[in-house]
Amino acid sequence: MRDAAPTTIYLKDYTPFGYLVDSVHLTFDLAPNATRVTSRIAFRPNPDALDRQFFLHGEQLKLIRATVDGVEITPDVTETGLTAVVPDAAFVWEAEVEIDPGNNTALEGLYISNGMYCTQCEAEGFRKITFYPDRPDVMSIFTVRINGALPVLLSNGNPTGKGDGWAEWNDPWPKPAYLFALVAGDLITHPGQFTTKSGREVELNLWVRPGDEGKCAFGMEALKKSMKWDEDVYGREYDLDVFNIVAVDDFNMGAMENKGLNIFNSSAVLASPETSTDMNFERIEAIIAHEYFHNWTGNRITCRDWFQLCLKEGLTVYRDAQFTSDMRSAPVKRIHDAIDLRARQFAEDNGPLSHPVRPESFQEINNFYTATVYEKGAEVIGMLKRLVGDEAYAQALELYFDRHDGQACTIEDWIKVFEDTTDRDLTQFKRWYSQSGTPRVSVTEDWTDGIYTLTLKQRTDPTPGQSDKLPQVIPVAVGLIGANGDETMPTTILEFTQEIQSFAFEYTVEGWRLQGCEGPERVSGANPPKPTASILRDFSAPVILEHDQSSAERAFLLAHDSDPFNRWQAGRSLAEDTLIKMILTDAAPETDYLDGILAVLRDSDLDPSYRALMLGLPSQSELAAMMHEQGVTPDPVAIWTAVETLRQVTAQHVQDLLPRLHSETSIEAAFSPDAEQAGQRALGGAALALTSRLDGGAKAAEDYQRADNMTLQLSALSCLLRAGKGEQELNAFYDRWQDDRLVMDKWFGLQVAMSAPAETADIVSHLTGHPDFNWKNPNRFRAVLGALATNHAGFHRADGAGYSLLADWLIKLDPVNPQTTARMCSAFQTWKRYDADRQALIRNQLTRIAETPDLSRDTTEMVTRILN
């Protein structure tokens, strides 16, 4: 039995720990299967605590000895920790434990990846390293000594000494144990340097395994840009002499913000033009920024308890999105984020795993590192900023850093700085943190006597544990457009707070304006034509907008909306409407969509990246969700067929433009992963995909041969695979890249992603038998099984082959790596959308997983929630 029986932890039960920690000294004697960890911890009673029970967390530790003030004691040790009798005054605790990093396949605590020692402590992994009050509100100064016969020995903070086989580190900033890190291995640095705004010289290192040196330059530049940006935009300066980043191949998540020693999944930091796509580059830049920004939002100010996770994650995601918008294109970033939110967070928020941005209970906190906590958490901050304005936001953040530096905080603290800055009552706004589910906003229009009125209605469906929902504060950004396509009212924020609320607009000498606002008087007697509303501009709130517009209106907005997000949205809505009609009635694609796309593609004033986005379609899973919402049971094969047909017809419709658009992939200048070139390649690649529908892959085969960067190579290969060709190229790709783990992940994933639905499961079975399918590596596991779960029609094959295959592998992975297993269970979260036969098949698989003996706490919680 690996885990203790599951217990549920509640936010309302929070109490402070009975002791404060003044200092922590750790000594590591590294050995693959018997690492000794000696801890010396100075405790003193916490005057703010009522409960003085001395309980230290500890799991899978072999206690060698323990002393209190030098006197040996025998604590009461259980599977989850120990209790001991201690003085009612300051005392020094010492313990020596033995751990086995070599057999730690869960990748939590101290483990070994390719001969390199590495840690992952967030959320509750430090308790697998030594006995400790492993909770984020216990903060202390850590001094670490590492003894080990490896060339590079790293921990948090500043180096204070090193010699042959040892190194010492001191972190002067009090931190919770989840930010502890240790790395030891045969590593090479790609060095860098940064001077902070007050003149502090910071040594930067990106540590990698020998062989990966050529993939560091981009990450290092991204780090410097992040450091500069946080100074310029948030006034935040770095606070240590060194900043280390380490790349590791075996990692459950993207990366981790350990103080002064960020640890990254190698897929989230290593990049080169030959091996990485433009999407990889953009993601890497964002993750490096994200982890760096945590130094202030997460580390200097941390969370009181894990229910407050969004305090650091929502804010840090918001900050990294701002960074990406500044480095690249703000509208493109916003559109990407909306696509992602709708695909992942809306699915979560409207199914059995729905939970508030600040959850109120959990069994396993690792299951709450979710799109809701991260991405919806970031959206909530975006709304707050829209409501209070940019200036007040900046002041509130200033106050937040000032008031809470060095503290472990709550969402209440966060909201309070906004209330104190603006004198606004944010009580209702706080519902965004406590209410789960995606609000639906429906719109009706009225046009009487020259007054244009929008009536908004909000409702949120019941979600697990929350049957009744209250109205939320929704900032709805609206613009009005006149008959000639000119904007007649610039973007105006409607503060929508009631269940039903009307907003009237009147015509003035300066165009339309919200009634009751300051400004010029209504022009009486004028007889303006009815305007067209552009609603929820810039995706101003994470809601589902229900606005029955005609295709003609959508086409009009697609042609004229000055808000780039809503212009894109108009095209997306046209695509959705036509696809759903095609699915339900076998109708042909609508000309409003086809002509609209054609016009956009012709408009060479538009950014290539923006035009590429316009060619995108909603995912098949989203289409299934929309049909389900409309009361129709989605048929995955029918959805797949409609998408294929629309692609084919679109290709024919825009055929004449394709050669010119495709030529965007031929860039004369040297390769750069910047937004401009990436946009050109995205448009060229989209054109290639359409071309391949017409020429059977001839152009793609040529492109594959000439490709000198991974973006083009992969897009050509995917076109070939989609066309049922490319066997030879696939083999050539394998021969060329078989020694590069990150590129091989792409090789595995692409075959699954591009497979025809009837074959997906068989291809997955085949690939899992490949000698390079190292299933204990999370990246490789996700490359194959994750791709199965996201190939909608393939996964939902009517005979259930996709379901049972995924379940087989989850059952196999669970004892090895519960975190990654539990996370991938969410592939089943949408099961109630589908027909009775598929539901029965999925239920069988979920039950089979649930009934597996010794199933981890992580996976148990997930399948139980999904089944209920």
Ligand code: ARG
């Ligand atoms: N704090 C990390 C980040 O957002 C993620 C760590 C996730 N860890 C986990 N066990 N779920 O960058």
Ligand code: ZN
């Ligand atoms: Zn984070």
